[in-house]
Amino acid sequence: MSEREPAVDRDRQEGLLALAAALRPELHRYCARLMGSVIDGEDVVQDTFARAFVALDELCEVPQLRPWLFRIAHNRALDLLRSRAIRVAEPIEAALEIADTKADPVETLMRRQAVQTAVSRFAELPVLQRSVIILKDVLDEPLTEIAALLDITVDAVKGHLARGRARLRQINATAAALPDARIASAAVVCYATLFNQRDWDGLRALLADDVRLHQSLHPPRSGAADVGMFFTIYARSDRVWLTPAWLEGREVIAVFENQTDPKPHHFMRLEWREGRISFICDYRYVSYIAEDAELVLARDAGSFGRGTGR
Known part of the structure; x- marks a missing residue:
């Protein structure tokens, strides 16, 4: 970094991250479902803020907080999923075969289904489907912003959304009930x-x-x-x-x-x-x-x- 491009100053860093803290619950809703675990999701959120604070030292301009933090969280979650060797690959091109999805009563029902689905069940979806479903149906993100975050086209987002919704219906239809209570140690x-x-x-x-x-x-x-x-x-x-x-x-x-x-x-x-x-x-x-x-x-x-x- 040159002397003519100073980093964001420390007071501004702390102010930005204090403002960003209001996004924590929303970030957790995303990360928990992406990881299939509320505990692991919070670990990703913690790591996201730690990485964001360090990254601000290298930035010359203040980023748009929401997309910036979501991208850090998304990338960190993917790193962890890859390290566990549980990521299910799905070619992006395959999603383009799915017809366009428009807002209608069925879509409203799909969104309600996603919100009510247990966090752990999202882990059964391929990662791209998982991300799109969470961002659109749980967090109500615009398709264009989802495409930007995931670095895919809007048409691909629509395709993954249709496939993910169909798969989520199958998962919920066959999901077992919560496990029986166990005896405490x-x-x-x-x-x-x-x-x-x-x-x-x-x-x-x-x-x-x-x-x-x-x-x-x-x-x-x-x-x-x-x-x-x-x-x-x-x-x-x-x-x-x-x-x-x-x-x-x-x-x-x-x-x-x-x-x-x-x-x-x-x-x-x-x-x-x-x-x-x-x-x-x-x-x-x-x-x-x-x-x-x-x-x-x-x-x-x-x-x-x-x-x-x-």
């Missing part, structure tokens, strides 16, 4: 019990010396002393209630702001090593994730004062 039961008893010292005793804490929008913490301060956030309220749960095949903990609430406000997940907590990921500050999460409370959730359900 002894470790998670212990954590939830101590929390609900407000035994903060007991919880701190479970922390490994090198434990790490990740909370979206906040700097990471590490070490038992620093992470131990995490519980003071929840100690301010005597109504927060934890219940073991399962999400996307992973054991998590549903967090209710009030024990009588019908749905959790957010969730957290833990990692253990030799009987002690080595990692805590708390989604308190990005509770929009829970809106799309297919949380299933543990089979023995009744022992925590709640019934089973989503």
